[in-house]
Amino acid sequence: MSQHDNEVKRVLAVFAHPDDIDFGAAGTIATWTDAGIEVAYLLVTRGDAGGFDDTPREEMPRIREAEQRAAAAAVGVSDVAFLDGHQDGAVYVTHQLRRDITRRIREFRPDRVLTNSPVRDWSRLGGPNHPDHQAVGQATTYAVYPDARNPFAHTDLGLDAWTVPEVWYSGCPEPDHYVDVTDTFERKVTALRAHASQLTDPDATVAFMRDRFTELGRTAGFGEGRIAEAFAIARD
Template identity: 50%
Template sequence: MTTSSGRFQRALVVTAHPDDVDFGSAGTVASWVAAGADVTYCICTSGDAGGFDSTPREDVPRLRQNEQRAAAAAVGVTDVRFLGYQDGQVVADLRLRRDIAKVIRDVRPDRVITHSPEINWAHLAVSHPDHRAVGEAVLAAVYPDARNAFAFPELLEAGFEPWTVGELWMSESPEERINRAVDITDQFNAKLAALAAHRSQTAHLTDLPDRIRRHLTRTAERHGMTGRLAEAFHVVDTS
């Protein structure tokens, strides 16, 4: 198990919905920003199928985009992009792969965080079909699409030069895949602030801080970091 996150310059986080990054990796992102890295968020949908109140459906996308921007600001991220796919209907098709490859070529990140494309049978709730579809599309966009000049030639014609991502970090992976834990004890309050920004999703969860702390404590203990709080990932060298 590797616990250090290393030094790098740029990272891209690609998720299915607003709030996914904050539940899965906001503490890690906050630690990277604090260390001087530039981080960009790419959210594939606007979370239009989410919510637990009477907000009119037509207002939900704008609301959740604003919540995600506020959550990003809580951990020091200012570049937040939305691809506009339909919440609950995401598939890992060529259009999604192209759109993600375009963002990769534009941002040119050293690391990409996304969802695992695998089903986590021990925690099925994290394996939303949109999550797995985005994870699969990101994997294909990282290798081979973003680095292959002959994939999606329209991107090259538009000036988006090929780019090779060095590492792929996947959250929500089955436990047997996990090979990296990040100590986020010092970033815990920033993670809670990011989650609180998603009021349409979290305001009714009065015990959320305690639930998150328990989860992060168990994660840290499983990976030899007793007394700390940690987020865990399956990290693959994609250079």
């Protein structure tokens, strides 16, 4: 069972690449910011291995960072940070990554963390199954427990320990919680369209996402035509 949103003041979203948040959770984030919850983003990479055209590789991190900031603004988020030292396509669960995420948790002191699923969906190859996603989901989970809450871990950070009560996972093969995002879906679409460098056919992507998340609305029992995003939640 999740905390009620009225118990939550701050949410930290930790994801592998620009656009991960927007494909899986932007509608939910818009509902949170509308409710007065402060949301911050932490992106582990700048998505330098993304794109589909001949854009110079050295330009891609700058482009994707700007796209993510525009997408965040569409759902009411202005606090967007990127880690250095972690390469798109080569993210691993290292002590350094756990330390980097722990630093942000202790600085921001969130009541909820949202992240990539650490669990692979064996029913398909693509979708949320990028290995960077699983690595970030695992590293974030370890940063929440045991790292951030342990005053004797990462003492060199000089930051007080912080306990996060719950973690929400986006892209899990077996979700256990659904959020009705019908009223915020168009803002999700705006956020998705901000990632222009990653969309070969934006209209087709939006149509697919509308169908996909409408089906989740049916699964959740929200009623015909309602749209939902899905998560798995781990709590203390």
